Amino acid sequence: MAAVLRRGASFICLGSSQLLSGGCKHGRTCILPFFSSNNRNSSSSSKIKVDLDSSTGIAVVKFQNPPVNSMSLDFLTEFVISLEKLELDKSCRGVILTSAQPKIFSAGLDILEMYGKSPEHYAEFWKSVQDIWLKMYGYRKMTIAAINGFSPAGGCLVALSCDYRIMADNPRYRIGLNETQLGIVAPFWFKDTMVNTVGHRTAELSLQFGLMYSPSDALKIGLVDQLVPEENVLGTATETMTKWLAIPDHAREISKSMLRKPTVDRLLASRDADTKNFVNFVSRDSIQKSLGLYLTMLKERKE
Numbered sequence: 503m504a505a506v507l508r509r510g511a512s513f514i515c516l517g518s519s520q521l522l523s524g525g526c527k528h529g530r531t532c533i534l535p536f537f538s539s540n541n542r543n544s545s546s547s548s549k550i551k552v553d554l555d556s557s558t559g560i561a562v563v564k565f566q567n568p569p570v571n572s573m574s575l576d577f578l579t580e581f582v583i584s585l586e587k588l589e590l591d592k593s594c595r596g597v598i599l600t601s602a603q604p605k606i607f608s609a610g611l612d613i614l615e616m617y618g619k620s621p622e623h624y625a626e627f628w629k630s631v632q633d634i635w636l637k638m639y640g641y642r643k644m645t646i647a648a649i650n651g652f653s654p655a656g657g658c659l660v661a662l663s664c665d666y667r668i669m670a671d672n673p674r675y676r677i678g679l680n681e682t683q684l685g686i687v688a689p690f691w692f693k694d695t696m697v698n699t700v701g702h703r704t705a706e707l708s709l710q711f712g713l714m715y716s717p718s719d720a721l722k723i724g725l726v727d728q729l730v731p732e733e734n735v736l737g738t739a740t741e742t743m744t745k746w747l748a749i750p751d752h753a754r755e756i757s758k759s760m761l762r763k764p765t766v767d768r769l770l771a772s773r774d775a776d777t778k779n780f781v782n783f784v785s786r787d788s789i790q791k792s793l794g795l796y797l798t799m800l801k802e803r804k805e
């Protein structure tokens with residue numbers, strides 16, 4: 503296991519100069535209503551910031567859960583509520599997802615939600631993970647991931663669930679489904695999402711090794727669609743969104759649904775079994791031990 507973790511660390515290791523500072527400055531979940539001024543609607547709950555420009559129809563959703571935008575239960579709840587509000591808002595036609603944290607898009611699922619908790623907690627957490635994927639993968643509006651930093655595992659899944667991915671061309675960043683490096687297994691709908699994006703053979707290599715790709719390798723395998731200098735990620739995402747919004751919404755939406763609905767339906771048909779499977783799996787002593795070692799490794803590599 504230690505060897506696996508060491509190998510894992512080499513895929514995700516950052517120098518100490520890149521350590522992020524600061525803890526979460528925010529309190530518990532607090533969803534504020536949108537307010538309107540000059541065609542812009544903004545809402546800032548504690549972990550998700552939404553800025554909707556109703557003159558262009560483009561909303562920017564920023565992850566702000568320091569230090570690494572890990573997806574805790576609170577984060578996922580706020581995230582899904584924000585997306586639901588935007589889906590219902592007729593003035594919104596497209597959503598750009600990005601990070602307010604330097605160098606990190608998202609560190610993926612919050613490992614602390616899967617470690618040392620009760621089966622009831624694991625079930626609640628897993629349902630919220632399913633909810634965000636179902637919302638994103640079946641989202642009616644156009645979505646772009648503006649990937650401005652590291653994006654392992656759940657972070658990669660969120661990016662993969664968008665319609666288009668633009669990544670910062672910084673050779674230090676990595677993106678991929680690295681679950682096996684933690685001794686855990688990406689569920690079938692993570693796998694389906696990857697296969698639908700990069701094809702079966704590449705997904706076989708990617709998932710079994712838990713590969714984390716540099717931006718240029720991610721572009722080569724089609725995991726991301728475009729690389730741009732770091733400072734242009736959001737600007738390029740906005741320009742790209744404007745081009746996509748030239749397509750009539752109903753035609754694009756129906757095409758998207760035709761391609762994605764069978765994948766969404768597979769999880770909808772087996773949500774409860776998938777939750778039970780997760781709870782049984784994550785509750786095992788061997789899995790708890792792997793997660794505990796991984797958390798220790800994350801802390802120790804800073805020292």
Ligand SMILES: CCCCCCC/C=C/C(=O)SCCNC(=O)CCNC(=O)[C@H](O)C(C)(C)COP(=O)(O)OP(=O)(O)OC[C@H]1O[C@@H](n2cnc3c(N)ncnc32)[C@H](O)[C@@H]1OP(=O)(O)O
Pocket residue numbers: 514516520521522569570572606608609610611612613614652654655656657680681684686687688689779780783784797800801804
């Ligand atoms: C059927 C069963 C199926 C189960 C499937 C479950 C699917 C799982 C999906 C997942 O998403 S699992 C999570 C995978 N994520 C990772 O492996 C990323 C781990 N983190 C990193 O590699 C690095 O933190 C980083 C993202 C590259 C950033 O590096 P940086 O040097 O900038 O920060 P750190 O000092 O490493 O981290 C700061 C702080 O944050 C804690 N932390 C990091 N990632 C997570 C996380 N995913 N969950 C919880 N906490 C995380 C890290 O331990 C540090 O904590 P402190 O030491 O400051 O307390």
